[in-house]
Amino acid sequence: MKKETKILAIIVTIGTIAFLFFANQFFDGYKIRIMNLAAINIILALGLNIINGFAGQFSLGHAGFMAIGAYTGALLTLSPSAKQMNFFIDPIISPLANFQMGFLPAIIIAALVTAVFAFMIGVPVLRLKGDYLAIASLGFSEIIRVVLTNLQSLTNGSLGLKAIPSYINLFWSWGFAFLAIIFTFFLINSSYGRAFKAIREDEVAAEAMGINLFKHKIMAFVIGSSMAGVGGALFASLLTAIDPNIFKFALTFQILLMVVLGGMGSISGTIVSATIVTIMMEWLRIVESPMTIGSLTIPGISGMRMVIFSVLLMAVILFYPKGFMGTREITWDFIQEKINRLRKKGKNETLQKDEV
Amino acid sequence: MLLHADHLTIKFGGLTAVKDLDMQLNKGELVGLIGPNGAGKTTAFNMITGVYAPTQGKVLLEDKDITGKKSPTAPGMRPDQITALGVARTFQNIRLFTNLSVLDNVIIAHHLHLKSSLMGAVLRLPGYRREEKEMREKAIQVLKAVGLEKLYKEEAGNLAYGQQRRLEIARALATNPKLLLLDEPAAGMNPQEGEELMQFIEAIRKDFDLTILMIEHDMKVVMGICERIYVLDHGETIAQGTPNEIQTNSRVIEAYLGVDASA
Numbered sequence: 329m330k331k332e333t334k335i336l337a338i339i340v341t342i343g344t345i346a347f348l349f350f351a352n353q354f355f356d357g358y359k360i361r362i363m364n365l366a367a368i369n370i371i372l373a374l375g376l377n378i379i380n381g382f383a384g385q386f387s388l389g390h391a392g393f394m395a396i397g398a399y400t401g402a403l404l405t406l407s408p409s410a411k412q413m414n415f416f417i418d419p420i421i422s423p424l425a426n427f428q429m430g431f432l433p434a435i436i437i438a439a440l441v442t443a444v445f446a447f448m449i450g451v452p453v454l455r456l457k458g459d460y461l462a463i464a465s466l467g468f469s470e471i472i473r474v475v476l477t478n479l480q481s482l483t484n485g486s487l488g489l490k491a492i493p494s495y496i497n498l499f500w501s502w503g504f505a506f507l508a509i510i511f512t513f514f515l516i517n518s519s520y521g522r523a524f525k526a527i528r529e530d531e532v533a534a535e536a537m538g539i540n541l542f543k544h545k546i547m548a549f550v551i552g553s554s555m556a557g558v559g560g561a562l563f564a565s566l567l568t569a570i571d572p573n574i575f576k577f578a579l580t581f582q583i584l585l586m587v588v589l590g591g592m593g594s595i596s597g598t599i600v601s602a603t604i605v606t607i608m609m610e611w612l613r614i615v616e617s618p619m620t621i622g623s624l625t626i627p628g629i630s631g632m633r634m635v636i637f638s639v640l641l642m643a644v645i646l647f648y649p650k651g652f653m654g655t656r657e658i659t660w661d662f663i664q665e666k667i668n669r670l671r672k673k674g675k676n677e678t679l680q681k682d683e684v
Numbered sequence: 685m686l687l688h689a690d691h692l693t694i695k696f697g698g699l700t701a702v703k704d705l706d707m708q709l710n711k712g713e714l715v716g717l718i719g720p721n722g723a724g725k726t727t728a729f730n731m732i733t734g735v736y737a738p739t740q741g742k743v744l745l746e747d748k749d750i751t752g753k754k755s756p757t758a759p760g761m762r763p764d765q766i767t768a769l770g771v772a773r774t775f776q777n778i779r780l781f782t783n784l785s786v787l788d789n790v791i792i793a794h795h796l797h798l799k800s801s802l803m804g805a806v807l808r809l810p811g812y813r814r815e816e817k818e819m820r821e822k823a824i825q826v827l828k829a830v831g832l833e834k835l836y837k838e839e840a841g842n843l844a845y846g847q848q849r850r851l852e853i854a855r856a857l858a859t860n861p862k863l864l865l866l867d868e869p870a871a872g873m874n875p876q877e878g879e880e881l882m883q884f885i886e887a888i889r890k891d892f893d894l895t896i897l898m899i900e901h902d903m904k905v906v907m908g909i910c911e912r913i914y915v916l917d918h919g920e921t922i923a924q925g926t927p928n929e930i931q932t933n934s935r936v937i938e939a940y941l942g943v944d945a946s947a
């Protein structure tokens with residue numbers, strides 16, 4: 329990394345930390361919730377970007393892996409009495425009933441459990457390519473949801489889990505987001521990350537260069553999915569109540585949206601777009617609630633937000649096929665280039681005016 | 685003997701793309717593989733590198749069976765394993781990692797020799813940093829050998845056509861091969877560029893202690909530098925021998941004239 333970019337990164341980091349302290353002091357619960365959500369979405373989107381953007385394996389199974397992380401985290405942090413309350417139809421299986429642990433170990437175990445499932449699903453699914461891979465991973469994600477709905481004495485089925493301890497705060501969520509960013513950065517810039525990118529660029533050539541395709545695809549898939557597991561565990565603590573229906577395809581779509589908008593294969597693009605999309609998602613709730621303009625009352629249309637985002641996604645794919653950042657990163661040079669271009673534009677316009 | 689393509693036959697449905705190809709390469713040789721369009725030359729490469737598994741026959745590298753896999757679970761070797769054993773190739777239609785830098789294109793070839801684990805690499809442990817430094821230095825050396833070191837930061841896709849061809853060769857060299865397979869390296873070049881490339885190939889053979897098998901469409905190009913030549917036509921080996929023998933072989937002349945007449 330260039331020195332200027334490093335300094336830029338440090339300034340942004342310090343600025344963000346200062347902002348977190350400020351927000352923690354002065355922001356209301358609603359705004360803090362959105363900020364927590366933004367951090368979680370950064371983790372989720374980076375995970376998906378490792379699989380889809382860097383390794384080029386178009387997977388749509390993120391919501392399923394989030395669900396595994398969320399349930400693992402929730403079951404490990406719920407108190408025995410809360411579990412008893414939750415599981416009133418079928419009691420929870422015995423070893424889990426009296427078991428409770430702290431937030432950090434629960435998140436770590438959530439990541440590991442998700443990794444194991446990602447491996448088991450990845451082995452068959454990653455033999456497929458392109459559309460087939462997308463459909464198969466989506467299918468497995470739905471299967472996870474169906475299984476969670478039916479394992480009454482482990483997950484409480486469709487009733488879901490309530491009263492999950494709300495450990496989460498800005499420092500937990502953004503702490504993990506920072507970890508995820510740094511981890512992704514070092515991973516992508518390592519020899520393994522290069523191998524991922526080579527596979528994305530050209531599988532046949534990558535294999536001819538001695539890269540074991542399957543091993544590296546699995547690696548990217550397991551890493552990205554276990555990040556979904558971490559995100560899921562944090563998400564459960566934020567919601568304090570989860571049920572299988574939260575983890576439908578729409579959730580994967582939301583995260584995919586962040587990745588595609590920001591740029592498949594751009595870390596900084598993902599961070600920015602995950603943050604903006606999260607805020608817009610909340611802000612656009614307005615369009616889903618009833619509105620009164622003068623004497624006219626428009627009833628709220630639920631799902632309108634997703635319509636808007638789908639249109640936005642299509643527009644971006646049409647005009648920026650690689651997302652806003654493509655595979656580039658927001659570096660010092662990138663910013664300078666943009667500024668220079670704006671300046672030139674300004675100059676040209678004034679020139680044209682002078683001519684007239 | 686370095687490589688023995690032992691009576692290779694491959695069928696795609698009803699089409700026999702290569703029939704009973706028996707090819708032997710000795711260490712240090714520069715051998716040509718020529719033939720008209722669709723003769724099965726690239727398919728032969730794909731069998732040697734494990735991209736395709738032959739329907740019949742096997743591939744031996746220094747007496748070791750390196751025949752490719754018919755399916756992911758079938759016995760046989762994967763292309764990356766074959767590369768690790770010392771067979772590198774270039775592609776007829778250049779296949780660079782176009783969005784990556786010139787340097788990264790070459791460094792990737794060293795990944796197969798990497799000893800550091802994923803965690804070691806992500807945490808940038810001293811062992812990994814040393815390996816990364818070594819890989820970088822070696823890659824720069826190879827780039828110097830092909831005269832692209834000044835362009836190391838450039839995106840591979842931005843290089844001129846001839847430079848891309850050389851980068852592809854550099855990338856193959858970086859895997860540290862014993863046997864280098866070049867699929868029409870002079871394609872799309874004018875006669876002078878082609879001539880320069882042939883000198884370059886001659887030079888890397890010496891410098892990197894290589895055995896080279898080179899596909900060429902145009903018979904004249906290889907005549908000058910290949911010690912031996914195999915000629916394929918419609919999948920069949922119609923001739924083999926020294927350039928002089930090939931030039932005067934009536935079946936070869938017929939095959940090439942046939943192409944010319946129809947072209």
Ligand SMILES: Nc1ncnc2c1ncn2[C@@H]1O[C@H](COP(=O)(O)OP(=O)(O)OP(=O)(O)O)[C@@H](O)[C@H]1O
Pocket residue numbers: 696699701719720721722723724725726727728776901
């Ligand atoms: N995967 C495949 N499936 C079906 N047919 C194939 C396949 N690969 C090659 N072929 C066929 O095998 C024959 C030989 O093709 P190949 O590419 O080896 O020819 P070539 O000698 O390299 O020709 P060129 O000079 O045009 O590169 C052709 O008829 C081709 O269509």
Ligand SMILES: [Mg+2]
Pocket residue numbers: 725726727776
């Ligand atoms: Mg060919």
